[in-house]
Amino acid sequence: MQHENNSSMRIGMVLDKTFPPDPRVENEAQYLIEKGYELFLFCLTYDAQKVGLEDYRGIKVVRYLSHRLLYKSSAMAYAFPYYKLKMSAKIKEFILSYQIEVLHVHDIQIVSAACRVSKTLKVPYILDLHENRPEIMKFYPHLKRGLGKWLIDTDRWKAAEEKYSSLAERVIVVTEGAKEDLLERTNILSQKIVPVPNTVLKAFYTKYSLEERIAEKFEDDFVLLYIGDTAIRRGLLTVIRALPELKKSIKNIKLVVVGKSTEDYILRAEVDKLSIQHIVSFEGWQHEKLFPSYILTANICISPLHRNKHHDTTYANKLFQYSSLGRPLLVSDSTAQKEWVEKHQVGLSHQAEDIVDFAKQVKTLYRQPSLMDQMGEKGAALIQSDFNWDKTAKGLSEIYQQIKKTR
Template sequence: MKIAMFLDTAFPPDSRVENEAICLIKAGHEVHLFSLDYQGRPSNEVINEITVHRYKVDKLTYKLSALAYTFPFFHNRIKPSIKDFINKLKPNVLHIHDMVIAKAVIDVNAGKLKVVLDLHENRPEIMKHYKHVNEGLGKILISTDKWNKVQDKLIKRSDKLILVTEEAKNDVMSKGLKKAEDIVVVPNTILPELFLNYSIDESILDRFNSTFNILYLGDTSLRRGTDTAIKSMKIIKDKIPNARLILVGDSSVDNKLKQLASNEGVNNLVSFEGWQDVSLFPSYTLASNICISPLKRNKHHDTTFANKLFQYMAMGKPVVVSDSTTQANVVREEECGLIFPAENELLLAQQIIQLYENDELAYRLGENGKKAVQDRWNWDVTSEGLIEMYQTL
């Protein structure tokens, strides 16, 4: 089957898109990816057997994507490119990643081909925490309630729906938007052949070889609990003199986080590594003693998975996570870490100190997580439903 995938951003990087495409290619399908290019990349490129088709757009189009469901400008500007892609490719099915580009694709298709809508997250819910939605003109022009209504309509207009967790599936079904047989749950796990085969950067290991390292990977926005992690270091340092918090990632609030670290008197205990390529994630994880995911509670975090959890587990590291529903359920089920109430820096610190003081517990939890990824929480297993769905199409 010839599958046309659609992405409203540049590619690479996007681990979920790449993982899905690779597993479908392995299953015998031909995958072509439509992506938007804001940086002057090659118009056509083959990456891991994925044929990438890039359509050049200007920065205005990029900015208009934030207003995709306020005004029709974004969709109107990209519809000609979508139509050109479909007409040239003549695919058997359309697979849309996330909702930003979905309306344009579904409108151009006009019911001719089967549509698979792949929601990587509950976009309207996470948007409630975006800076540009809560400040200035964005606060006036962007309505998350409207995005929520549009998301429901897009789900109804699709033939099949892909979600990341059972919790998200239950939410959709409770609204009567889709039948269970038309929903496939595909968690954001790792593709072992990619993630575990990145070469280790010895310089990262050397740089952190004399400290007790607490690692956070990913977006550093406040909603991710990075401020909670920084505040916990004020407590941790009294019990773990050589403790170091390593933040690998970035966001628009990084300066606020650095100021917070200074205010808390722990700026010398926090390493702000900035954005790093995913190929370096195994090196940072290997250099760490404990890995954390201190997400704050909201509907989005409670119904999705953070990639970092499975990346930590794959490397055999004990995890400390907040009680955000989906990640807490995995940690309890697999006995691979400890849980603390979200936004409680005292209890986060206590769980980290407990693992520092109990090497045997830390090792056992880490090994449990590693085995869980080998047996269950890896892309080869969690993608089975995706492959089966395409067999029915």
């Protein structure tokens, strides 16, 4: 790939957790490296032997020592100064040690620390919002009980998101809906907010290897597949509760769940209560290299999200993974995913948390195999033409080209 003339710009990505894995961070970093930028990634480690600089797939990863207290204090980053002070000292050392010229800060928990150093050293920062963190925090189990309920104020996080987005050189979001939401809440100029969706790398659907044991395990089933985090807000209780009704007309139906969360016990208890253990397979979390094998066993791939401000303005990466391999989708009516699926005719939608409507839409697809095939074909073509990483990441390059012109 031909590099742009960017060798003079050093980008410092800032991540407040261990790395790898983080597909979005890795994809963005490698894309910018391919464009000719020199990229260093600030991240954390809990192992003193891993502190320092390491080359990871071309990314210069710089790990700083952290500990559990510091990790837990990140949840109170906008209530107490401890986390901000500790992190800003590490980020300052990072900038000075590696002569960083632009900071690329991933998400809002660490941006207050990055902004503090940005002002001091006059290094601009870009804020990369992976999600609507203040909204989604409302659904975290640890914020609904105990000290978390009293110490963590999501309104403060919302105010921080608005403040640090306004101070940023540019803001990256994942959908047009997320951009519109931020524009409504701030006075940021529209051109400073750039959507970069979490689409798939071409290698995901062109260079995979199949695991035969997975195909064999479900070869006689009509598979509803879910991949990803299984927290209750993701909607799997709706699916589980629809299965007894669906079993009446689809004798070989099977729900396959690839993923996990701390709330899995609730899902399993519901399966036991309904005595449908034989038609639900909890596969646990699996390596991403196995996702194509699971997707290709599926008849319908699902994303039954509950509706909330976060889900309504973001795309789940699974949508693009499902479609890339030619599978029809059934998604809840969370705004962003419903509009995407219906606009491109790659699946159907159901009312969120509506057991009856979910079952109805599954039966609609089941009775029309040719429709499922058409939706799958349209999805695969769409990903290949428009919704792959090479296409959607162009906004990243444009951001840095614009910043370079102003330097």
